[in-house]
Amino acid sequence: MAAACNSKYFRPVGRSKLKKWAELDTFERTFQAGPELRKGNWAKDVFKNTNPITAELGCGRGEYTVALARLYPERNFVGVDVKGARIWKGAKASNTEKIVNTAFVRAQIDHINDWFEQSELEEIWITFPDPQPQDNRARKRLTHPVFLERYRQFLKPHGLVHLKTDNTALFEFTMRVLDELKLPIIQQTHDLYQSPLYEGILQVKTRYEEIFTDKGENIKYVCFQLI
Ligand SMILES: C[S@@+](CC[C@H](N)C(=O)[O-])C[C@H]1O[C@@H](n2cnc3c(N)ncnc32)[C@H](O)[C@@H]1O
Numbered sequence: 001m002a003a004a005c006n007s008k009y010f011r012p013v014g015r016s017k018l019k020k021w022a023e024l025d026t027f028e029r030t031f032q033a034g035p036e037l038r039k040g041n042w043a044k045d046v047f048k049n050t051n052p053i054t055a056e057l058g059c060g061r062g063e064y065t066v067a068l069a070r071l072y073p074e075r076n077f078v079g080v081d082v083k084g085a086r087i088w089k090g091a092k093a094s095n096t097e098k099i100v101n102t103a104f105v106r107a108q109i110d111h112i113n114d115w116f117e118q119s120e121l122e123e124i125w126i127t128f129p130d131p132q133p134q135d136n137r138a139r140k141r142l143t144h145p146v147f148l149e150r151y152r153q154f155l156k157p158h159g160l161v162h163l164k165t166d167n168t169a170l171f172e173f174t175m176r177v178l179d180e181l182k183l184p185i186i187q188q189t190h191d192l193y194q195s196p197l198y199e200g201i202l203q204v205k206t207r208y209e210e211i212f213t214d215k216g217e218n219i220k221y222v223c224f225q226l227i
Helices: 015-024 042-047 063-071 084-096 109-114 135-140 145-152 168-180 207-214
Strands: 053-057 076-081 102-106 121-127 155-165 185-189 220-225
Touching: 015 084, 042 053, 042 076, 042 102, 053 063, 063 076, 063 084, 063 102, 063 121, 076 084, 084 102, 109 145, 145 155, 145 168, 155 168, 168 220
Parallel strands: 053 076, 053 121, 076 102, 121 155
Antiparallel strands: 155 220, 185 220
């Protein structure tokens, strides 16, 4: 054990992170435990309305979730990320500014089905997911068939999945998966900003989108269904 503590496996958590993790528990509509209490109860207990619910998976600091919630007050948005110190930013803003149509979940997306019931969500955004380029990590890609099957279990039958990425390999991987699974593609582009699709909600940029755009990367986008 002592050897492990001195090794690369032991990474002490800074005080600022610990403080943020603890503060998450004090925010309204921010959850990092008790998925079984939320599952099937988001409309009734969390949002207290029956407006459609969208999740952003891998929301990072939650800027996109908050921006969409401000733009679409008649819808509800849940940002999900495993990094507590990141979602703290969006959760804090939502809590302070009382943006009542947002919620945040700190969880592994691998366990997302613990949080949402069948047909509970209408849309999913997967925004600039980690590309996981190594072959032996393909199953970690958020558009791998294993993940799509998880999403299918809680998305409404005609619900939409949106993927935005700068990463060509991940985009092509996703398009191959959609082809192999014969899933309907609603819209797609290899260069969003030069495409007629670049309007409305697709003009809202995530934090990583800003970073990659500044580096001159083309933004790829696909919207599909899991029927
Ligand atoms: C590159 S960042 C993108 C953040 C944000 N969507 C944006 O576009 O600015 C990817 C995020 O996905 C999260 N993430 C990756 N895999 C995850 C998983 N299996 N479960 C939960 N979060 C995950 C990471 O913690 C990270 O915050």
